[in-house]
Amino acid sequence: xxxxxxxxxxxxxxxPEERKEAVTKIRxxxxxxxxxxxxxxxGYNMPAFVVAHDTYPGGYHCDPKLPLPFxxxxxxxxxxxxxxxxxxxxxxxxxxxxxxxPKHCKRxxxxxxxxxxxxxxxxxxxxxxxxLATKMSPQDWIDLYEANVVRK
Numbered sequence: 001x002x003x004x005x006x007x008x009x010x011x012x013x014x015x016p017e018e019r020k021e022a023v024t025k026i027r028x029x030x031x032x033x034x035x036x037x038x039x040x041x042x043g044y045n046m047p048a049f050v051v052a053h054d055t056y057p058g059g060y061h062c063d064p065k066l067p068l069p070f071x072x073x074x075x076x077x078x079x080x081x082x083x084x085x086x087x088x089x090x091x092x093x094x095x096x097x098x099x100x101x102p103k104h105c106k107r108x109x110x111x112x113x114x115x116x117x118x119x120x121x122x123x124x125x126x127x128x129x130x131x132l133a134t135k136m137s138p139q140d141w142i143d144l145y146e147a148n149v150v151r152k
Contacts, residue, residue, distance in 0.1 A: 003075075008040060008047040019075040022121045023047075026073050026082065029130050037138035038070055046074035046083075051138045061149060070141050071133075079110075079117040082129065086136045088114065089144045093135060097128070104128040 005011035012023055030049055031040065038049040043066070050067035053059055060066040072083040087093050101109045104125035110117040118124045136144075 002045050004045070005042055008042065011042065011047055015075050018121060019080060022080050022118070022124055023073065023075055025126060026080070026124070026129060029126060030071060030073070030133055033130050033133035034071070035134070035137040039067065041067070043067075043069055043072060046072050048072040051142060055138055056142055068142070068145060070136075070138075076117075079119045080121070080124065081115040081117050083115045084132065086141050086144060087116075087132070089148050090136070096135075097132060100128055100131075101125065 003011050003014045005014060008027060012020060012027070015023055027047060034049055037051065037055060039052040041048055041050055043050060048069055049071045050069050052067045056068045058064060058068075060068050070085055074081050074083070087097055098109060098111075104127055105123055107120060107123055110119065
């Protein structure tokens with residue numbers, strides 16, 4: 001689902017009622033638990049937390065005018081998605097998340113190349129998302145990004 005919004009509040013206001021609570025809770029978790037230095041914005045038509053240009057002037061390699069993306073979330077047609085860029089670049093973090101997921105959720109992990117999908121709004125592992133949010137600082141993400149993506 002694509003929503004045309006200039007702010008996260010506008011984005012959430014457009015969601016179906018059955019998705020607003022889950023998306024609002026994920027937003028609050030990220031606002032309260034991401035380490036200082038990430039900035040909330042709309043990126044790629046969804047709510048996102050990024051490393052702003054004042055911290056990382058090079059921006060995103062695909063389009064340097066954009067800040068460095070880190071974590072996004074969205075209401076899609078059949079699920080709510082969490083996009084955590086660091087989890088895909090850090091095997092240790094990925095292994096931790098995959099191992100912890102069954103302790104927090106009744107359903108099987110549904111994870112793609114760039115997202116974690118939650119199809120049932122009553123079975124989103126908010127405590128696990130909270131812990132995941134604390135695991136990578138902006139500098140950790142910049143270091144990982146530069147080591148794995150940026151071509152020097």
